[in-house]
Amino acid sequence: MKSMIVVLGHGSRAAEHNQGLMQVVEMVRSKTDLPVTAAFMENCRPNVDTVIRGAAAEGYQRFIVMPLFLFRGIHVQQDVPKEIVDIKRDLPELEVIFTGHLGPDPKIAEIVWDRVREVI
Numbered sequence: 001m002k003s004m005i006v007v008l009g010h011g012s013r014a015a016e017h018n019q020g021l022m023q024v025v026e027m028v029r030s031k032t033d034l035p036v037t038a039a040f041m042e043n044c045r046p047n048v049d050t051v052i053r054g055a056a057a058e059g060y061q062r063f064i065v066m067p068l069f070l071f072r073g074i075h076v077q078q079d080v081p082k083e084i085v086d087i088k089r090d091l092p093e094l095e096v097i098f099t100g101h102l103g104p105d106p107k108i109a110e111i112v113w114d115r116v117r118e119v120i
Contacts, residue, residue, distance in 0.1 A: 003062040004035045004055050011040030041075050062095040069101045076101045
């Protein structure tokens with residue numbers, strides 16, 4: 001089964017502010033043989049619907065959507081799950097897995113502490 005990882009970020013109208021997401025996508029690519037691509041919720045393209053439908057047309061059947069969001073806001077709670085329901089309604093043969101968001105993870109706390117230590 002052809003699978004793809006979709007790293008989902010918020011998106012910014014200022015293109016240079018989307019580079020962080022692209023850097024994360026590159027880092028994830030270095031860890032897997034699966035294709036990894038970016039999608040955005042707002043302000044820029046492609047969105048998750050476009051990515052999944054386009055890749056499905058190329059034969060991909062399984063999508064792992066990872067929301068690169070720190071907290072469980074409205075996008076994680078409602079917007080993305082609704083998009084996935086809509087996609088699965090139209091393309092029931094696809095498997096679309098929505099992973100957990102970043103959340104309050106000890107690794108996040110380590111990064112926060114690293115940044116604080118840089119300036120104290």
